[in-house]
Amino acid sequence: MSNNKSKLSEERLIYQRKDLLQAQLTNEGISISEQSLIQENSQSSYCCFSNNSNISTTVSYFIPFKNILYTRFADLENDDNEIILTYVKPISDLNQKQNLQIQDINIQILNDISPSQTSLTDYILQKAYPNNFIHPSILILINPHGGQGKAKTIYNEQILPVLKAADVNITYCETEYSEHATDIAKDLDVSKFDIVACCSGDGIPHEVINGFYNKPDMGVEAFNKIAVTQLPCGSGNALSLSTHGSNNASIATWQMLKAKKTKIDLMAVTQEIKNEQVTKLSFLSQCYGMIADSDIGTEHLRWLGPIRFDLGVVHKVYTGAEYPCEVYVKYYTQDKSAIRSHVNEHLRKEISKEHAVTKEDLNTSGPNLSDSIPNDWDKLPNEITSKLNIFYVGKMPYVSSDTQFFPAALPNDGFMDLIITDTNTSKLDQTSILLSVSKGEHINNAKVLHAKITNYRLIPKIDAKNHYISIDGENFPFKPLQVEVLPKILTGLLQDGKFTDTHLTKNI
Numbered sequence: 360m361s362n363n364k365s366k367l368s369e370e371r372l373i374y375q376r377k378d379l380l381q382a383q384l385t386n387e388g389i390s391i392s393e394q395s396l397i398q399e400n401s402q403s404s405y406c407c408f409s410n411n412s413n414i415s416t417t418v419s420y421f422i423p424f425k426n427i428l429y430t431r432f433a434d435l436e437n438d439d440n441e442i443i444l445t446y447v448k449p450i451s452d453l454n455q456k457q458n459l460q461i462q463d464i465n466i467q468i469l470n471d472i473s474p475s476q477t478s479l480t481d482y483i484l485q486k487a488y489p490n491n492f493i494h495p496s497i498l499i500l501i502n503p504h505g506g507q508g509k510a511k512t513i514y515n516e517q518i519l520p521v522l523k524a525a526d527v528n529i530t531y532c533e534t535e536y537s538e539h540a541t542d543i544a545k546d547l548d549v550s551k552f553d554i555v556a557c558c559s560g561d562g563i564p565h566e567v568i569n570g571f572y573n574k575p576d577m578g579v580e581a582f583n584k585i586a587v588t589q590l591p592c593g594s595g596n597a598l599s600l601s602t603h604g605s606n607n608a609s610i611a612t613w614q615m616l617k618a619k620k621t622k623i624d625l626m627a628v629t630q631e632i633k634n635e636q637v638t639k640l641s642f643l644s645q646c647y648g649m650i651a652d653s654d655i656g657t658e659h660l661r662w663l664g665p666i667r668f669d670l671g672v673v674h675k676v677y678t679g680a681e682y683p684c685e686v687y688v689k690y691y692t693q694d695k696s697a698i699r700s701h702v703n704e705h706l707r708k709e710i711s712k713e714h715a716v717t718k719e720d721l722n723t724s725g726p727n728l729s730d731s732i733p734n735d736w737d738k739l740p741n742e743i744t745s746k747l748n749i750f751y752v753g754k755m756p757y758v759s760s761d762t763q764f765f766p767a768a769l770p771n772d773g774f775m776d777l778i779i780t781d782t783n784t785s786k787l788d789q790t791s792i793l794l795s796v797s798k799g800e801h802i803n804n805a806k807v808l809h810a811k812i813t814n815y816r817l818i819p820k821i822d823a824k825n826h827y828i829s830i831d832g833e834n835f836p837f838k839p840l841q842v843e844v845l846p847k848i849l850t851g852l853l854q855d856g857k858f859t860d861t862h863l864t865k866n867i
């Protein structure tokens with residue numbers, strides 16, 4: 360859609376159209392005033408200033424640039440600054456859940472404050488997309504089976520209307536088999552896209568990242584150019600919750616369009632498969648113990664819905680399930696107050712200029728799995744590892760909408776967050792720890808080991824039957840694994856370059 364139009368000469372007065380809403384551009388958005396006999400609906404999310412006269416009322420409302428999806432001139436022939444503005448209006452639905460409405464209005468801008476080389480509509484679009492995503496080219500990768508088969512409906516009803524309203528260039532692709540997203544990403548023409556948006560659970564972004572990694576250049580070009588994100592259409596939507604702050608697909612789409620490209624650390628997970636060391640990338644988490652078993656081990660109870668997971672965990676706590684293992688860790692710190700200071704400091708730091716990923720950044724530097732443990736790694740004490748029940752390492756704060764499992768996780772601090780619990784803790788205390796996970800307060804509990812780490816090796820010492828290792832929510836071989844952080848690899852889309860706030864970060 361073209362916004363090309365020569366500007367009005369500055370001296371020229373605009374003829375004020377009586378049939379149009381009159382608007383003023385401000386630094387933060389567009390302020391619209393309306394002479395009307397009818398007062399603005401009191402449920403409106405806009406600021407309303409009105410005298411209570413029922414004869415003639417002036418209503419003013421404000422549309423922040425962030426809410427503007429698109430704008431164009433109503434008539435390219437007329438010089439009267441009439442534009443059509445497409446914007447979102449956040450609303451709460453009947454269940455008090457946040458949602459979006461998309462609206463179009465015709466308005467006349469009375470003060471064109473755009474620079475002389477820029478048309479009025481281009482100026483508004485630049486303000487609406489300060490992070491440079493105007494008309495992005497987006498590859499929509501949709502898992503039609505995601506979210507128990509609801510993904511396509513969510514896409515058509517909640518995502519597509521927002522993308523269309525923002526005049527985005529869409530390429531649509533459905534995954535046809537497991538690991539199809541890996542193949543698509545591996546063969547992707549990087550020059551064609553700005554964003555890969557996975558309309559799925561966390562499984563498809565995991566596959567896309569590994570598809571990039573399987574490219575001949577290990578994904579260097581793709582990781583530098585293309586942002587990988589998720590629009591929530593699955594049963595596990597941790598990436599969307601942690602980056603767009605929402606499980607609602609319309610809101611997440613809007614936030615994605617407004618987000619800032621930011622580098623995110625990845626984790627390289629190495630296992631020995633058929634006598635070869637195989638490394639895959641993980642963006643979210645690795646899990647062993649009762650959480651992995653309650654998630655992957657209860658797939659056959661899918662029909663129960665999300666409660667199957669909670670029931671699995673409760674059952675494991677009350678039967679005293681233990682997952683013996685050996686764990687070796689290279690710590691940054693396991694001191695709770697040092698972690699707090701680290702988060703504080705990191706969030707206050709100026710975001711450094713993006714560095715370009717190189718092949719060296721994607722190489723692992725840790726020992727081989729068969730090598731002995733380096734001197735600067737620590738072995739976790741046997742009294743913990745013989746009675747371990749949760750081993751969970753993560754890089755993003757939210758693992759589900761009511762679970763801030765890693766509230767201290769940061770996008771690019773170069774560390775993973777490790778959480779371990781064991782059955783030396785009473786069942787009552789374990790229950791209280793699990794209940795505090797919804798607010799991310801479990802990390803304050805002295806009985807929870809929480810550490811910032813750069814490397815670890817986990818060697819399960821339990822029979823593989825009915826036990827699982829879950830990586831980014833996917834089932835991996837039940838074998839020893841070694842993991843290290845690869846700093847600032849993935850281009851993500853974050854609000855102001857930060858993860859969604861948690862109980863820990865919101866007060867910083």
Ligand SMILES: Nc1ncnc2c1ncn2[C@@H]1O[C@H](COP(=O)(O)OP(=O)(O)OP(=O)(O)O)[C@@H](O)[C@H]1O
Nearest residue numbers: 505506534535536537538559560561562593594595
């Ligand atoms: N067409 C397909 N047929 C079968 N499996 C598929 C297809 N497309 C994707 N998959 C697989 O589905 C798995 C789950 O994908 P995703 O995470 O997007 O959905 P989900 O609803 O969150 O499901 P889950 O809870 O199983 O993780 C992935 O491992 C992916 O390989």
